[in-house]
Amino acid sequence: MNAIRLLARESKAIHKYFALAVFFVGIETLFEVLIPLLMADIIDQGVVNKDMGVFVSRGLGMLACALLSLATGLLYARFAAKSSTKLGQLLRDKQFARIQRFSFTNLDRFETSGIVTRMTSDVTVVQNAITSGLRPLARGPIMLVLGLVMSFLINAELAFVFFFVCPVLALIMVWIVSKVAPQYPRMQSALDTINQVVQENLIAIRAVKAFVRGDYELERFDQVNDEVASITRQTFHYALFNTPAFQLCMYTTIVVLMVTGSRLILEGRLEVGQLTGILSYVLQILNSFVMLSNVFLLMTRSMASVRRIEEVLLEPLAAQSENPVTTMPDSTIVFDHVDFKYAAAGRKNVLENIDLTIEPGTTLGVLGGTGSGKSSFVSLIPRLYDVSAGALTIGGVDVKNYDLAFLRDQVGVVLQNNVLFSGTILENLRWGDENASMEDIERVCRIACVDEFLDRLPEGLDTRLDQGGTNVSGGQKQRLCIARALLKKPRILIFDDSTSAVDTHTDAKIRKGLASMEGLTQIIIAQRVQSVEHCDQIIVLDDGQIVARGRHDELLSGSAVYREIYETQKKRRQKPWLSTVVRGI
Numbered sequence: 001m002n003a004i005r006l007l008a009r010e011s012k013a014i015h016k017y018f019a020l021a022v023f024f025v026g027i028e029t030l031f032e033v034l035i036p037l038l039m040a041d042i043i044d045q046g047v048v049n050k051d052m053g054v055f056v057s058r059g060l061g062m063l064a065c066a067l068l069s070l071a072t073g074l075l076y077a078r079f080a081a082k083s084s085t086k087l088g089q090l091l092r093d094k095q096f097a098r099i100q101r102f103s104f105t106n107l108d109r110f111e112t113s114g115i116v117t118r119m120t121s122d123v124t125v126v127q128n129a130i131t132s133g134l135r136p137l138a139r140g141p142i143m144l145v146l147g148l149v150m151s152f153l154i155n156a157e158l159a160f161v162f163f164f165v166c167p168v169l170a171l172i173m174v175w176i177v178s179k180v181a182p183q184y185p186r187m188q189s190a191l192d193t194i195n196q197v198v199q200e201n202l203i204a205i206r207a208v209k210a211f212v213r214g215d216y217e218l219e220r221f222d223q224v225n226d227e228v229a230s231i232t233r234q235t236f237h238y239a240l241f242n243t244p245a246f247q248l249c250m251y252t253t254i255v256v257l258m259v260t261g262s263r264l265i266l267e268g269r270l271e272v273g274q275l276t277g278i279l280s281y282v283l284q285i286l287n288s289f290v291m292l293s294n295v296f297l298l299m300t301r302s303m304a305s306v307r308r309i310e311e312v313l314l315e316p317l318a319a320q321s322e323n324p325v326t327t328m329p330d331s332t333i334v335f336d337h338v339d340f341k342y343a344a345a346g347r348k349n350v351l352e353n354i355d356l357t358i359e360p361g362t363t364l365g366v367l368g369g370t371g372s373g374k375s376s377f378v379s380l381i382p383r384l385y386d387v388s389a390g391a392l393t394i395g396g397v398d399v400k401n402y403d404l405a406f407l408r409d410q411v412g413v414v415l416q417n418n419v420l421f422s423g424t425i426l427e428n429l430r431w432g433d434e435n436a437s438m439e440d441i442e443r444v445c446r447i448a449c450v451d452e453f454l455d456r457l458p459e460g461l462d463t464r465l466d467q468g469g470t471n472v473s474g475g476q477k478q479r480l481c482i483a484r485a486l487l488k489k490p491r492i493l494i495f496d497d498s499t500s501a502v503d504t505h506t507d508a509k510i511r512k513g514l515a516s517m518e519g520l521t522q523i524i525i526a527q528r529v530q531s532v533e534h535c536d537q538i539i540v541l542d543d544g545q546i547v548a549r550g551r552h553d554e555l556l557s558g559s560a561v562y563r564e565i566y567e568t569q570k571k572r573r574q575k576p577w578l579s580t581v582v583r584g585i
């Protein structure tokens, strides 16, 4: 419970509301416990002695107790709701803030759907534990102890029956909790799976429809939905025993008390009012057991959610330097014998012995087959992942020593499948720099060739984009993402196959525009040799290793691999039908 307790302590408001809720529920219980005592007096003194004074005074006492118990109960509900709302807000805030600081290594450890469930359903479970659990948790023990004390005070002989009932009830409680507890984590991860299926389906809905996979998706959903239903059934199968088992104990106790009590009354050792009083306390004691067992179930469930939330809050973040550097002397990038693998325990390096210097203001082209390690290579520069061996420096400073936000501000990344957000085009561009002037925006739109299609959009820069930018074409989306990255004015700009969806003419135009940006270091991952042949340096990656490096002309004459890629692509350009055939295969 470390993280959540720490968080609760951090928020003084939660502390205060929580303490007030416990205080008021304690008072409410005290008033409730007094009522049977007053009732016993009414019967034994008021009814037996026909004393109106006792009727009125005890009757008013009972009324006052009931009203005060109602008022304190309402105050409890108010403060419990406040503390649960605050805690829920804090848990969502802290988780979201933590996720923003996650590196890709952290994100690889969580499913997106799992994070969504932790931020929604798990937080709700914890909140419910407070709103529905705090009251019985505070009332249960108080009512149990006071009920026992009062019963013994009324008649110790009769109250002895509790010595047999209480252990039986405690055993039932332990049995149910031990059966139900392991089911809750299963239930929450089944919810993760259902979220994942829904999320994947919605994200890929176009592919689902294009491939007519609706029925298959429906079957997949039914499977996980059935699993959730089955785990829920198993969980509540045991939980359902709770109330009937306790009721059985309660009625058995009442019968035993009535039989023993009647005998004691006949023997003149017990008053009728006293028996009524004890019977009321039986109800209170057994009710407190029912409450406690329900609370235990609730707590067991919320513990499973607490653990899942804590996994997010306690996920170790990428180490930050104690004195983070916030200036970059220059943008020289040096890979010094860098090895990299995604999982520390992984056997094979994804990148092996990368030794390379990229001078400031120059352009590096990166070619290589699918899975050769191109994206992994560039992801090390903004420290989306940390190198596994060797060192990566920018401007002579190890990237691990930079302030992370500062480093990422210096490095712009345009991915092949960059995401646009719902909102206007202008809002999306301003994501790169919220204070950018209209002049700057027009300039980056020109460089990224956004201006070419802006006129055709109904409201130009104010055109609204749907979620994920689905109402613009793939090429338009890529151009908008390039403009957005340029607006950030980075010193290093990485294009990860980010012009794959634009035609060669526009690609060349964008390249020309970028070349005019003085001092900008560019790293261009591309499938087409044409997109990198102008670069100051080109590397060819194969299975995580640099197998060729140099300028276009040097590589053409000196690298068989490069020449082969070049020749194949040249043939395709001369015979466009060939690329269609190849793609078809």
Ligand SMILES: Nc1ncnc2c1ncn2[C@@H]1O[C@H](COP(=O)(O)OP(=O)(O)OP(=O)(O)O)[C@@H](O)[C@H]1O
Pocket (backbone or CB within 6 Å): 108, 342, 343, 350, 368, 369, 370, 371, 372, 373, 374, 375, 376, 377
């Ligand atoms: N997040 C990840 N976790 C584990 N392995 C990964 C991850 N991302 C990529 N890999 C693996 O690392 C290797 C290199 O992948 P990478 O994406 O860097 O290749 P790439 O050259 O960019 O490929 P492509 O041209 O298809 O985008 C591949 O074997 C891939 O399966």
